[in-house]
Amino acid sequence: MIQIYTGDGKGKTQSAIGATIRGAGHGLPVLFCQFLKDDSSGEISILKELKEVEVFHAPKDYGFYFQMSEEEKAFTKKEAKLLFNQVIEKAKVKFDGDFLKRNEEFDSAIAKSSVTTLGDREEMAVKGIIVFDELLVALDLGILEEDDVRNT
Numbered sequence: 627m628i629q630i631y632t633g634d635g636k637g638k639t640q641s642a643i644g645a646t647i648r649g650a651g652h653g654l655p656v657l658f659c660q661f662l663k664d665d666s667s668g669e670i671s672i673l674k675e676l677k678e679v680e681v682f683h684a685p686k687d688y689g690f691y692f693q694m695s696e697e698e699k700a701f702t703k704k705e706a707k708l709l710f711n712q713v714i715e716k717a718k719v720k721f722d723g724d725f726l727k728r729n730e731e732f733d734s735a736i737a738k739s740s741v742t743t744l745g746d747r748e749e750m751a752v753k754g755i756i757v758f759d760e761l762l763v764a765l766d767l768g769i770l771e772e773d774d775v776r777n778t
Contacts (some may be wrong), residue, residue, distance in 0.1 A: 632762055642759045643669050650678035653728050655720055655754040659713045660765040661706055682713050688716060691767050699769075706769045713756065715723045 629645060631638040649656045653749075658677055659682040665671075666687060673679050688702050695701065766769040 630762070635752065638702065639669070639759050642757045643673070646679060646757050647676070650676045653680060656680070657682065657701040657713055657720070657755070658718055658757045659709060659759065660684065661709065661758070661760040662691075662702075663760065678756065680716070682709055682716075691769070694772060703769050706764055707771075707774065710758075710770060711777070713758070717756050721756075737775065 629641075631641050639660075645657050646656050656676075656679045658679055660667070660670070663670075664684050664687045665674075665681075670681055670683060674681050686704060688698070691699065691702070694702065697754060759774070761770070764774055765775065
């Protein structure tokens with residue numbers, strides 16, 4: 627299952643956390659990754675207490691991207707790519723490597739930029755959940771490269 631939350635305003639992170647908690651409540655393994663936030667955000671301390679949830683986050687609070695120097699932006703990009711790759715490698719091991727296959731439905735959902743649920747619910751129940759909070763923001767700012775994400 628792939629869920630994509632977009633739009634201005636509140637609700638995207640809350641929805642992602644809700645999906646995380648719901649999956650963990652059903653005993654599913656969850657990889658929860660936040661870009662552009664460190665472990666000081668309130669939700670992280672609670673998620674870390676759930677045995678089914680493994681939390682990944684930025685090593686520090688970077689502040690607002692538009693206020694960063696070019697050197698800080700380059701560092702942020704490097705750290706975000708390392709974080710993304712760390713989660714992908716963990717997912718390949720934890721979910722038998724085939725959980726992350728790209729398909730046309732995923733590409734279509736990205737293109738539509740809407741709240742979308744795709745895939746087979748049974749497949750999710752067998753494998754687990756990966757949450758990338760702020761992934762589309764990281765892509766929009768150029769912190770992560772679209773090709774790197776799509777070709778994973």
